[in-house]
Amino acid sequence: MEVDKIIWDMPKGLLNWYDFCVEGEVLCIEDRESSIKELLQEKCKKVICVDKTAVLNEEFLTQYREAFDYIVAIGKAERLTNPVQAFSAWRGLLNSKGRLLLGMDNRLGLRYFCGDRDPFTNRSFDGIENYRTFLNGDSNNLTGRNYSKEEICSILDLSGWSNRKFYSVLPNLDLPQLIYSEDYLPVEELDIRLFPMYRYPDSVFLEEEYLYKSIIKNGMFHTMANSFLIECSKDNTFENVNHVTVSMDRGRENAMATIIRDNHKVEKRALYEEGKYKLRELKENEMDLRNHGLNVLEGKCHYHSYYMPYIESETAVSYLRSLAREDVDLFKEEVDKFRDFILQSSEHIEAEESKKGLGILLRRGYMDLLPLNCFYDNGKYVFYDQEFYEENYPANVIILRMIDTLYTGDLELEAIIPRKYFLKRYGLEEKMALWYRMSWEFMTKLRNQRELRSFNERFRLNKEVVHTNRQRINYSASEYQKIFVDIFRNVEKKKLILFGSGNFTKSFLAQFKSHYEIYTIVDNDRSKWGSKLEGIEILSPHIIEEIPKEERRIIICIKNYNAIVHQLQQIGVEDYCIYDPNTEYPGKQEVIPASAKDMDSLPKKYHTGYIAGVFDLFHIGHLNMFKKAKEQCDYLIVGVVTDEGVMDYKKAYPYIPFHERLEIVSSCRYVDKAVEIPYNYSGTRNAYKMYHFDCQFSGSDYMDNPDWLGEKTFLEKQGADLVFFPYTEGTSSTKIKSIIERSLL
CATH class of the missing domain: 3.40.50.620 (HUPs)
Structure with missing residues (x-):
């Protein structure tokens, strides 16, 4: 599979679900080769491409008056000097049933509040501030600008486009995964479904996917969408679409669009010829699971699509998370029930692997038999979208995926009943590394994560970077420098004490043990006192008080360090430092003799x-x-x-x-x-x-x-x-x- 082709095709997810007329004539506002241009050429009879300047030429406007069925401009309106003039002129190029399709970023998009840089200034927060510093004298340096939804509506009103439909696009126009019409809100858990992507992920300091639950509840979802697809119509007709999920990163064979229409029908569409057989497999899987006694939405295949009924119910993830907050015992029972569904879903086979401690092997292990792909409807669990299975597969891998689906991103649930409860209850702990590795291998293959690793490295969030960035904004510049960066100042004259004996300490020792002598390690866990970590004795924190403050340097090696900071302050320790594995510590470059x-x-x-x-x-x-x-x-x-x-x-x-x-x-x-x-x-x-x-x-x-x-x-x-x-x-x-x-x- 050619990774460059997957990356090239990703922007097509913005429109490859759209029902263009095959006989339609399209004007594409584009002056170079692009995947959107290629998509339009695949979808429609005739495509003319011109740049945003040439299309306003009087000769062009006269020659092609009312000639087009569609005008498509993705990421171009932000660079127009006078968008009102352009949109008005484009209107005259469309026939009476013509549609203008605009793709525009939102200057108030949540990604920018999380720290992503503005594409026109390469700085954080400029768009949020409405380019305040640039508009006051530096506007000549702006090659374009983003607009808010209200500003876009005003521009469209002034240019005669009162008939329009907004779609909110996540995470952005170039890498669309989720698309929602303006009168529809997500019913799924975005902390699990969404994989945020950024122009400059190294400046991001918030995990965007975990913010959407509150954003939705407070009525701000569409206002703060990262990007918009805007459908403007001359005859006031629009696509009957509420929501689209696209999966372009899976390659042509697995690239699908799941479309929820406003007539309460759901269509799963293969986006390429190579994927049509997957829809027949989806129907076969549905029948197989139903034969094993599971409730599965009944669908039907037709040409390049699989059609299912629409259910107005909450997802099983949402139901179970809410249940845990209301009745823990009932929550345990329902999770047990879900595990039973997994065990019930296929025949159990006898194999050598079973004798090696792999537990129950399923003839067909349905990898997405999870609360994420399930509704809770009138007291019953109803599964859907069961595309994938692995043959002769350990049920424990799917059970672990089920538990992770419930707990990922929900720290409150972890506090109510720890994840470890179910891991122990279902006997998953002993071979947990194996279950995770098998699950990771499945997802890596499906999403081409190894092939796309370099691409994701450039655009996807690194949570360790987020952790470090958050530390920076919690302190003044001088405080951060002292506590997080200059941790080795004058340390040669002091007894170096590490607080904590977990992974951060192991990382510290690997990085610096050969450079500095470690006096001791302290830990609040009594069971570790007297033991050694890499030859260094672990002691009670009480030893800190026995060493004069001018003779000691305490470095906290714990990710969630606030409790330790408070503990040290309680005994009068103010001169502490905090180790962050993601921080670049100066002075460690090799001295070349x-x-x-x-x-x-x-x-x-x-x-x-x-x-x-x-x-x-x-x-x-x-x-x-x-x-x-x-x-x-x-x-x-x-x-x-x-x-x-x-x-x-x-x-x-x-x-x-x-x-x-x-x-x-x-x-x-x-x-x-x-x-x-x-x-x-x-x-x-x-x-x-x-x-x-x-x-x-x-x-x-x-x-x-x-x-x-x-x-x-x-x-x-x-x-x-x-x-x-x-x-x-x-x-x-x-x-x-x-x-x-x-x-x-």
């Missing part, structure tokens, strides 16, 4: 280079890589994977033990420093935070690997490079091991 530089050679492209690997059975390919890397950088750091890391990744121990591999690499003349890659801190991003290198080098066998391309995108954001060297033909550790194993046989 003069001896590492060849003073007679030409300047090299990079200052510090980095290579990571196992380097088992060291061979000429490894040597060639080190040599080529050293030719491009002043100082070369090589990270060596531990034996534990090799076993975890390759499911086999290396031939050469870690300390010997580290010594071999360290002895190579091209390597300036060989380092251990910490087991729990092993990725490219972790290495970058530790060494702040200018370039990472790798073999070309990873050049097309989506995971590595995702890391390449990350490094480029930091101003670093990822360079691939040609793979050494004829030799590799794998080939050497194969020869050894054959010899032993």
